[in-house]
Amino acid sequence: MGIIDVHVHHRWGGEEECPTAELERTKRLAQMSGISSILLLGAVLSIPPSPSPEQIQVSNSNTLRIMERDPDFFWGACYLNPAHSPAFIRSEARRCVEAGMLALKLWIAVKASDPRFDPVMEAAAELEVPVFIHAWYKTTGNLEQESNGADIAHLARRFPNVDIALLHLPGVKYRGVADVKDLPNVWVDTSGGQPEADIVEYAVRHLGADRLLYGSDAPGRHYGTQLGRVAGAAISAEDKEKILWRNALTLLKRERARVKPGATKEANA
Amino acid sequence: MAIDVNAGYGHWPFYPTAPRSVADLESVLREAGVERACAYPLEAYLFPDPQDANERRLPELAASSFFLPSAVLNPTLPNVWHSLGICRQRWEVPLVRLLPSYHQYRVDAPVVDTLARELDREQVVLAVHIRAQDERAHNPIAQVPPVSFAEVSSLAERHAKLRVIAVGAYAHEIAQTARRAPLPDNLYVELSFVESEDPLSDALRVCAPERLLFGTHAPLFYPLANVYKVEHSEASSDAKRRALHQNAADLFKLM
Numbered sequence: 001m002g003i004i005d006v007h008v009h010h011r012w013g014g015e016e017e018c019p020t021a022e023l024e025r026t027k028r029l030a031q032m033s034g035i036s037s038i039l040l041l042g043a044v045l046s047i048p049p050s051p052s053p054e055q056i057q058v059s060n061s062n063t064l065r066i067m068e069r070d071p072d073f074f075w076g077a078c079y080l081n082p083a084h085s086p087a088f089i090r091s092e093a094r095r096c097v098e099a100g101m102l103a104l105k106l107w108i109a110v111k112a113s114d115p116r117f118d119p120v121m122e123a124a125a126e127l128e129v130p131v132f133i134h135a136w137y138k139t140t141g142n143l144e145q146e147s148n149g150a151d152i153a154h155l156a157r158r159f160p161n162v163d164i165a166l167l168h169l170p171g172v173k174y175r176g177v178a179d180v181k182d183l184p185n186v187w188v189d190t191s192g193g194q195p196e197a198d199i200v201e202y203a204v205r206h207l208g209a210d211r212l213l214y215g216s217d218a219p220g221r222h223y224g225t226q227l228g229r230v231a232g233a234a235i236s237a238e239d240k241e242k243i244l245w246r247n248a249l250t251l252l253k254r255e256r257a258r259v260k261p262g263a264t265k266e267a268n269a
Numbered sequence: 270m271a272i273d274v275n276a277g278y279g280h281w282p283f284y285p286t287a288p289r290s291v292a293d294l295e296s297v298l299r300e301a302g303v304e305r306a307c308a309y310p311l312e313a314y315l316f317p318d319p320q321d322a323n324e325r326r327l328p329e330l331a332a333s334s335f336f337l338p339s340a341v342l343n344p345t346l347p348n349v350w351h352s353l354g355i356c357r358q359r360w361e362v363p364l365v366r367l368l369p370s371y372h373q374y375r376v377d378a379p380v381v382d383t384l385a386r387e388l389d390r391e392q393v394v395l396a397v398h399i400r401a402q403d404e405r406a407h408n409p410i411a412q413v414p415p416v417s418f419a420e421v422s423s424l425a426e427r428h429a430k431l432r433v434i435a436v437g438a439y440a441h442e443i444a445q446t447a448r449r450a451p452l453p454d455n456l457y458v459e460l461s462f463v464e465s466e467d468p469l470s471d472a473l474r475v476c477a478p479e480r481l482l483f484g485t486h487a488p489l490f491y492p493l494a495n496v497y498k499v500e501h502s503e504a505s506s507d508a509k510r511r512a513l514h515q516n517a518a519d520l521f522k523l524m
Contacts, residue, residue: 025503029467032501138405139412173406174284194403194462195494197487198285219466224501228494232301234287 002036004248005223006132007167007191007215012062013046013055023066026219027073033223036245039252040066041105041132042079045220050109050145051081053088060096067100075252077103077132082110086119093123102252103165105132112147113154121159130163130187130251136171149176156183163251165213168192169203170229177206184211187251190230190243191215200233200243209239213247270304271496272517274364274396275436275459275484276336279311279326283408286488291329291336294488299335301492303485304514305523306336307364311489313341314371314401320352323360331360337521339364339396343372344380350387357391363521364394366436370413371401376420382427389431394520396434397421399442400462401489418442419449425456432520434482437462440471447475454480457520460512461486461495469502469512481512482520 008026012019030038043059051059056079063076078096080089093104104124110116112133124131133155135147142148149172156164164186166172170193172179180186188203188211203212216226230243278294288294298306310326313319319341330338340356342349342365356362365388369376376397388395400415407413418438425433435443436459443458452458458476461484465471472481483499485492499513517523 026466029501029503032503033497136405139407139409140405170406193406194464195491196284196402196406197287197489197491200491202285221464222466222468222498222501224497225464225468225494227501228497229491231497232491232493 001245003034003214003227004245005030005035005038005216005218006165006213006248006252007189008038008040008218009042009044009220010040010063010066011043011046011219012066013043013059015058018062018065023069023074027070030218030223033227035223037073037075039075039077039102039248041077042107044079044107049107049143050083053084053092056081056084056092060092060101063101064096064099071100076101077105079105079107080120082106082114082116082120089119090123093120093127097127097129101129103130103132107134108143108146111145111151113151117155121155121162124162125159128253130165132165132167132189134167135176136168137173137175138171148172149179152186153179153183156180156186160185163187165189165251167215168217169212170194170196170199173199174202177203181206187211187213187247189213189215191217191226192221195225195229200229201235204233204235204239209235209242210247212243213251214244271302271483271499271513272523273298273303273306273485273487273492274434274482274517275461276306276308276487277311277489278308278330278336279322281311281489282315283402283411288488291333295333295335298485298487298492301485301496303492303496306485307339307517307521308336309339309341309366314368318346318348319343319368319372320348320355323352323356327356327360327362337364338362339366341366341368342384344384345372345374345378349384353384353387357393362393364396364434366396366398368398368401369416376416376424381424385424385428385431389428394432394434396436396459397424399435399437401437419446422446422452422456425453429453429455431455432457434459436484437486439463440465440468443472444475452476452480456480457482457516459484460498461490463498467502467504468498469504469508473504473508478508478511479516481508482516483513
């Protein structure tokens with residue numbers, strides 16, 4: 001089994017033609033680092049931080065089209081904005097998951113401790129998919145609606161039946177690990193930031209290797225640089241294998257998921 | 270195999286780093302595929318006089334055939350000439366490093382130009398460290414702004430025969446400066462903080478292939494990360510060889 005990268009974005013956020021050459025480059029670069037599948041977490045770099053329902057739908061439909069092109073390599077997550085109506089959140093999550101998406105993804109539109117997250121979590125529970133949420137502790141100050149580790153922990157306590165992937169171990173660092181240590185429904189991805197030493201070993205010591213997932217945050221980051229953080233950590237080969245692909249398969253329940261033929265046509269009708 | 274122009278040795282106060290000895294650091298770097306490393310004392314960031322850090326760490330580094338010792342100087346201190354003399358005579362340092370943000374002076378300060386002229390005369394390479402960490406990750410009681418890459422580029426322009434390395438710049442900082450004017454021919458760019466989907470290819474868009482240098486920033490960074498940064502690139506194999514090995518070998522006249 002090759003490496004699974006659970007944190008990649010695409011830049012296809014609008015109605016323009018599919019950026020085929022860019023996607024092919026993404027695949028070539030990922031494969032150069034031994035990556036066999038990537039989970040696309042939406043076109044966050046191409047649409048506003050708090051996107052409209054229409055922008056969400058277009059971004060998700062584009063993700064589905066990419067998945068349909070190469071379903072073994074491109075996996076997808078449904079990008080949502082908790083500021084939208086519960087009815088829209090429910091219907092968009094269902095549309096995407098029924099079409100083959102494996103997770104829900106939230107970025108910086110609303111903090112994870114905000115009650116507006118509830119419809120997202122309820123949809124995740126109903127559809128039995130994990131929720132991927134950006135988080136960071138920035139010395140320079142978080143964005144107004146940017147979650148930190150404590151926000152994620154608060155949410156995880158309120159929804160113990162939903163698996164959450166806290167994104168950016170190098171962003172939340174030691175405090176973030178401590179925030180979620182006792183919450184077995186929280187997983188942590190290793191994506192983003194510079195490859196500062198020690199944090200992977202610390203996370204394995206305190207969380208265990210079973211709750212860690214390799215992610216890169218490409219194309220803002222490089223697959224290899226981000227991979228070196230895990231491959232170069234002083235942890236066992238067995239733990240590296242868990243982080244690099246085994247845990248992702250477990251969390252994403254990949255065996256049940258396939259892009260359904262014609263799903264994207266139906267979604268865009 | 271790679272030549273690393275940016276390795277630190279000693280104690281880093283802000284988070285744990287594994288290597289406890291010169292032999293440990295060599296072992297960690299060799300495991301990542303590094304064949305030689307130009308290293309400096311990490312204590313120099315915060316010691317009031319970086320020469321104390323040089324004297325603590327450079328004897329061990331100079332005694333190793335794996336390491337090239339490099340000194341950290343603070344040109345605002347009155348003893349800078351004495352320190353330079355000791356580092357050159359005792360440990361034959363081919364490279365002097367400046368940490369302007371940590372030692373609180375600007376790269377365009379007259380004392381930097383004075384030191385640059387002396388290093389040029391002695392044919393010593395000058396490295397200016399832009400940053401040691403992502404500013405978002407600094408300890409809140411020790412927030413240090415980055416050095417301006419544009420000012421390092423200007424320093425290189427003012428001293429056209431001095432070889433200057435900018436260590437720890439971000440990709441966008443390099444690109445912004447290069448958009449205004451081509452980077453000076455005597456300016457080298459170390460790659461440890463350059464990040465994008467393909468950092469080496471992106472760096473090659475604005476820097477000559479002969480001017481890129483591989484650096485691990487170990488032990489603050491996992492060294493393998495920066496090895497992969499170069500190896501897992503769509504850049505040509507010649508560009509990778511130059512960045513990983515040849516450019517540093519030429520700069521420091523290593524066989």
